[in-house]
Amino acid sequence: MKITGIDITPLKNGRAILQVRTSADITGVAEVSRRSDAFQAYVDSTVKPLLVGQDPRQIDRHWETLYLGDDERITKLPPHVVGAVDIALWDILGKDAGMPCHALMGGAARLEIPLYWSVGLGWIKTPDQMLDDVMDGWEQGYKAYKIRMDWRSYRQDSNPSKDLQMFKLVRDFLPNNIYLGFDANNGYSVSTAIQQGRAFEDYGRIDHFEEPLPQYDLPGLRQVADALDVAVSTGEQDWDRWRFRDVIMLGNPDILQPDILGASGPSEILKIYTLATTHNKPVMPHSPSAGINSIASLHCYSTIKNAVRPHEFSIEFAPPLDEIAELYGEHVVPSNGVITLTDKPGLGIEMSDATLAKFAA
Numbered sequence: 566m567k568i569t570g571i572d573i574t575p576l577k578n579g580r581a582i583l584q585v586r587t588s589a590d591i592t593g594v595a596e597v598s599r600r601s602d603a604f605q606a607y608v609d610s611t612v613k614p615l616l617v618g619q620d621p622r623q624i625d626r627h628w629e630t631l632y633l634g635d636d637e638r639i640t641k642l643p644p645h646v647v648g649a650v651d652i653a654l655w656d657i658l659g660k661d662a663g664m665p666c667h668a669l670m671g672g673a674a675r676l677e678i679p680l681y682w683s684v685g686l687g688w689i690k691t692p693d694q695m696l697d698d699v700m701d702g703w704e705q706g707y708k709a710y711k712i713r714m715d716w717r718s719y720r721q722d723s724n725p726s727k728d729l730q731m732f733k734l735v736r737d738f739l740p741n742n743i744y745l746g747f748d749a750n751n752g753y754s755v756s757t758a759i760q761q762g763r764a765f766e767d768y769g770r771i772d773h774f775e776e777p778l779p780q781y782d783l784p785g786l787r788q789v790a791d792a793l794d795v796a797v798s799t800g801e802q803d804w805d806r807w808r809f810r811d812v813i814m815l816g817n818p819d820i821l822q823p824d825i826l827g828a829s830g831p832s833e834i835l836k837i838y839t840l841a842t843t844h845n846k847p848v849m850p851h852s853p854s855a856g857i858n859s860i861a862s863l864h865c866y867s868t869i870k871n872a873v874r875p876h877e878f879s880i881e882f883a884p885p886l887d888e889i890a891e892l893y894g895e896h897v898v899p900s901n902g903v904i905t906l907t908d909k910p911g912l913g914i915e916m917s918d919a920t921l922a923k924f925a926a
Contacts, residue, residue, distance in 0.1 A: 716752025
């Protein structure tokens with residue numbers, strides 16, 4: 566089997582579909598979540614010359630070539646480009662073997678994976694507006710939640726008192742046995758993060774405190790993690806096993822949160838998970854939007870026996886769920902806050918040419 570072509574189809578909903586085609590009439594798919602024209606340039610200039618004519622099942626070799634280069638060139642493509650291609654290659658491998666990806670990744674420890682309802686833009690919402698968004702998830706049967714402030718590092722320490730008020734209102738609404746995380750999205754300084762974390766702990770149950778500091782401040786992250794009892798998490802903006810090694814050694818967070826695209830695809834995610842278990846660090850992936858890439862993340866996550874925390878899920882910045890279901894199959898949409906993985910080959914995505922044409926831009 567050889568790779569014969571790599572195509573990108575922009576969709577009306579703002580996403581785009583990457584398809585890696587083969588001589589065996591097997592096509593692997595992934596989603597492109599960034600501007601498809603920029604992604605197309607990477608595909609045309611680098612990915613196609615390196616991969617067309619190659620056996621798609623040599624996944625680790627292709628990851629190394631795309632990310633690190635070969636004997637003739639240094640490539641160092643962006644992680645999200647390598648990650649999307651890697652997802653499609655895993656889909657091909659599973660379809661060729663007639664097995665789901667989770668089986669080829671070592672076997673699923675569980676097939677039913679709980680999700681947490683993730684709602685953000687707290688920096689521009691009132692506490693009551695955030696509570697309304699949480700209540701939407703409650704009505705849909707979710708048993709775990711995270712509220713995101715989406716501050717970013719350039720809005721440092723902008724309004725921690727409102728953040729705390731928002732947390733208290735949501736915590737009061739949710740039963741105490743219901744999971745609740747808080748995501749500062751890089752928005753605090755070290756001292757504010759410690760003060761805020763202690764305030765959360767004093768008020769009631771908080772299950773994780775995510776990205777309290779700018780992503781680059783690993784020494785500061787260690788200060789926060791050491792000072793607090795709540796589990797401090799980070800990782801959605803980190804890109805490979807070497808970076809996560811440094812995150813662990815320098816920042817020492819309690820939970821690692823790699824993103825399937827941001828961390829360069831399933832091949833690298835699995836290595837990061839091995840690194841995490843070696844250092845006794847729980848993992849809790851970042852890949853919230855329903856679709857192909859989220860399913861790929863769930864396939865990886867299902868194989869980690871001690872990965873007992875819920876996987877992120879959000880309907881923000883995503884197409885309507887009925888459209889997602891029509892594109893990829895009903896099983897990619899949660900039911901009562903749970904995704905159930907199937908034994909369908911590859912990623913289990915059901916997408917016909919006719920359906921893709923219907924949604925193509």
